Amino acid sequence: MTDEKQRHALLDAALRHVPFDGWTWVVLDSAARDCGIGAAEARRLFPGGPAELVRAFSDEADRRMLAELERLDLPSMKVREKVAAGVRLRLEAIAAHREAARRALAFLALPQNASLGLRCLYRTVDAIWYAAGDTATDYNFYTKRALLAGGYSSTLLYWLNDKSEDYAATWGFLDRRISEVLKVAGRLGKGVGAAMSFPDRLMGSLTAGPGLASPRMPFSRRRRGHRRCLPQRSWPHPGARQGRESPNSVHVVIERKTSGILIGSI
CATH class of the missing domain: 1.10.357.10 (Tetracycline Repressor, domain 2)
Incomplete structure (x- = not known):
């Protein structure tokens, strides 16, 4: 899976958690688990963390x-x-x-x-x-x-x-x-x-x-x-x-x- 597709998958997964946990690092980690992606890899894809997730949204x-x-x-x-x-x-x-x-x-x-x-x-x-x-x-x-x-x-x-x-x-x-x-x-x-x-x-x-x-x-x-x-x-x-x-x-x-x-x- 390309980086772009992984970013899309992480964003989609994150949107399921945001209503409960907000735009936070916790949400990024939860999205990574949902996608079967390691936390380190998720942070490489979104080095800006929550702010970069919001911008991607x-x-x-x-x-x-x-x-x-x-x-x-x-x-x-x-x-x-x-x-x-x-x-x-x-x-x-x-x-x-x-x-x-x-x-x-x-x-x-x-x-x-x-x-x-x-x-x-x-x-x-x-x-x-x-x-x-x-x-x-x-x-x-x-x-x-x-x-x-x-x-x-x-x-x-x-x-x-x-x-x-x-x-x-x-x-x-x-x-x-x-x-x-x-x-x-x-x-x-x-x-x-x-x-x-x-x-x-x-x-x-x-x-x-x-x-x-x-x-x-x-x-x-x-x-x-x-x-x-x-x-x-x-x-x-x-x-x-x-x-x-x-x-x-x-x-x-x-x-x-x-x-x-x-x-x-x-």
Whole structure:
């Protein structure tokens, strides 16, 4: 069995234990026993432990979301419909593990895991916009992702507490949030001043390796003085383009700035 298949097997096994034990080393060891894999081998496959398991969970959900989006007739859909479909499919991708998602949010709320939560959130909204056909290379690149990050996070929190049939209340909430996101983005796009200053105010800080831009990050927005980020071992992200740097080695960190605090998400 390849390392990738073993990682998938361990993640699937871990998800059966997470609702009871949370995202912990205990869960990784329990998953290893279930799969007949030694504890040492499991830690080699997930050297980051619980944090890497959470990231694998998020990446797998992104992958499933993109696979379902490809089944839709996206060219015939409006941008609003594509984005809403992306968010809905992302939530449906983790619906079978709702309690694990709730536990993941609690895990990412810890100070030492905040940056991981923001990276996971960025990768999700970036994948949605890219699948929706976004080709922005100016300030719109940032505003769209920052605004959708807020919309996705609030919808996720609403969904986790939704008791309506087939999550009907959540989908209504989602439609309202997407409408707000697109209206705000449209208003911001009308002002030249906003075009020049909004990305810096909204995004706070973008962290990337020296001389590199993030995937689909406008080259015109590279900055000097970026701190170097050590790459984390993880599965390739489904939204990464071939021939470009992967988010595994270029980390984009969205600072907690929007209206209130933008939290990391799963």
